[in-house]
Amino acid sequence: MNFRRRLVLWIACLSVVAGIIVTPALGAPPAFRAVSGAATAGPSSSLTIAVPVGVLPGDVMLAALDIRVPAGAAITPPAGWTLVRRDNNDPVYASLSQAVYFRIADGLEPSDYAWRWRFSQGVGAAGGIVAYSGVDRLTPIDVHSGRVSSYSRRIVAPSVTTTTPDDLIVALFGHDGAKTTTSPSGTIERWDGVATGGRSAARSKGADFVLPGPGASGDKVAVTFGSGSSSAIGQLVALRPELVDPPFAPINIVPPSVEGTPHVGQIRTANRGLWWSPEPPSFAYQWRRCDASGLNCLDIFGATAEIYQLTSGDLGSTLRVVVTARNSAGSTPATSAPSPVIDPPPPPPP
DSSP states (O other), X not given: OOHHHHHHHHHHHHHHHTTOOOOOEEOSOOEEEEEEEEEOSSSBSEEEEEOOTTOOTTOEEEEEEEEXXXXXXXXXXXXXXEEEEEEEOOTTXXXXXXXXEEEEOOSOOOSEEEEEEOOSSOBOEEEEEEEEESBOSSSOEEEEEEEEEOSBSEEEEOOOBOSSTTEEEEEEEEEESOOOEEOOTTOEEEEEEEEOSGGGOEEEEEEEEEEOSSSBOOOEEEEESSSOBSSEEEEEEEEOBOEEOOXXXXXXXXXXXXXXXXXXXXXXXXXXXXXXXXXXXXXXXXXXXXXXXXXXXXXXXXXXXXXXXXXXXXXXXXXXXXXXXEETTEEEEEEOOOOOOOBOOOOOOO
């Protein structure tokens, strides 16, 4: 569990103790950062894709590849990439595998990444890497789906049902051959790559859209021009928005206290204690005069600074200070324990 998630849970525990309910909230939908596509120019046993320009640490990168290999061929990703899903055509049709991986950028990315496969001969491949900011780095993938079709102009990426609002859904489409393919309506196309080389030809396309949800996305359909492809695959991958600290008023962890010498004429200082706030709070002070037991307290008019000078009117009384912390979500007061009884001023030195 990452530090931010542990911190949110710690805040929630403190809030329960304080009688305040705090629920971690989701941020804005993930946002497109950058993309890079690549394709082979003939039979090959690998595909190298450049890291998109502008990727920042913490961005989530998705890599999708359409490779002209059957289900039994092993695909080896670069180190640090995790497989989300892989779909393969029916073996009686043209060989095609569509695989999607993810990686969280750490700021140490090389200039490119290479995927390799084992097959009896070189084949074509096309794909892309797309990067997004604002994705939950602990569990970036919400849901995903895939479907294989044959000899149809419609490449269907089947509907997913998201579990969080404002998921960003990446729609991926691939087919054997190089026929032009349109992206689904309501999506933004991010790349469109074509591998050439006759029987090694393949096309790979990626697009995305935000689903306000949670709920069903509906099928997304890319359409090829001309006759249908022998093998085609559509996938949807939903990315969760990252968690953000929820807005809440400051929480007092350690109560304030009164410091200084309890003699008339001396200065008392308010120690405001320890607070937790998702943003820097402001503080206000109110000094109160109480009886010798610390009860029956009344506000001292005009005593609203961090320091207070004892007067003869405080003789025989105790003091408390009320510290109020405020941020954009609200304010919380906390009261100190009573001070020692205020004594007369000490006699002058001989």
